[in-house]
Amino acid sequence: MDVYEAVTSRRAVRGFADRPVPREPLERVLSAAAWAPSGSNIQPWHAYVVTGAPLAEIKKRAGRRLAEGDPWDEPEYEQYPAVLKSPYRERRSGFGEQRYGALGIPREDLEARQRAASANWQCFGAPAALFCYVDRDLGRPQWSDVGMYLQTVMLLLRAEGLHSCPQMAWAKFRRTVAEVLSPPDGLVLFCGMSIGYEDVSVHSPRTGRAPLGETVTFVDGL
Numbered sequence: 001m002d003v004y005e006a007v008t009s010r011r012a013v014r015g016f017a018d019r020p021v022p023r024e025p026l027e028r029v030l031s032a033a034a035w036a037p038s039g040s041n042i043q044p045w046h047a048y049v050v051t052g053a054p055l056a057e058i059k060k061r062a063g064r065r066l067a068e069g070d071p072w073d074e075p076e077y078e079q080y081p082a083v084l085k086s087p088y089r090e091r092r093s094g095f096g097e098q099r100y101g102a103l104g105i106p107r108e109d110l111e112a113r114q115r116a117a118s119a120n121w122q123c124f125g126a127p128a129a130l131f132c133y134v135d136r137d138l139g140r141p142q143w144s145d146v147g148m149y150l151q152t153v154m155l156l157l158r159a160e161g162l163h164s165c166p167q168m169a170w171a172k173f174r175r176t177v178a179e180v181l182s183p184p185d186g187l188v189l190f191c192g193m194s195i196g197y198e199d200v201s202v203h204s205p206r207t208g209r210a211p212l213g214e215t216v217t218f219v220d221g222l
């Protein structure tokens, strides 16, 4: 698979087949992803790749919390600014309309939206997950390094025939994840990532992108 195909075939998959992911491709992916760049090569990511009984336990505990109406864990970082300005606000609501529209959920049915979103905490049926932490003392450039690392992981997963969904939603249940993984003090859970083979019977529409001119400026003359 060439790089363009890896990039364009990666998408947030939210329905995974009930088919285990062997350890070998995951080790290949994580070994290669270690070559992701980072400022001064400090490699600020801490990733846990979780399968089998520990992942089942995380899902079980998260499911129990949801069923009991347990509130989300207090945020350790702001996922979005309180007021999202234009054009990000419109892009975000466009995404929500597409995602929930595809499931037949109208805009005003917040309860149904929440029910659909709760599949996050079952990893959309994925048999493997990655939980990515970053040191609390590191700053924005290092969070950006972590993003590059995660994208590298997701592209390499495509080369193994695997799909993924990055999930900040897991930060909302970060205590549940920590109960099972016991990460060292001082790490912040940035996000989880569901990993597995796609369940092609689950319809997931391709998202669009802003026209190139909205996000890129070519400067090639005076």
Ligand SMILES: Cc1cc2nc3c(=O)[nH]c(=O)nc-3n(C[C@H](O)[C@H](O)[C@H](O)COP(=O)(O)O)c2cc1C
Residues within 6 Å of the ligand: 010, 011, 012, 013, 014, 095, 120, 165, 166, 167, 168, 169, 170, 191, 206, 207
């Ligand atoms: C850092 C990050 C966090 C995300 N968190 C979630 C999430 O919690 N749940 C979810 O379903 N999708 C999540 N997504 C997926 C985005 O919604 C998705 O990448 C975006 O809509 C573009 O669609 P595409 O990835 O299919 O191209 C996240 C993506 C990123 C990069």
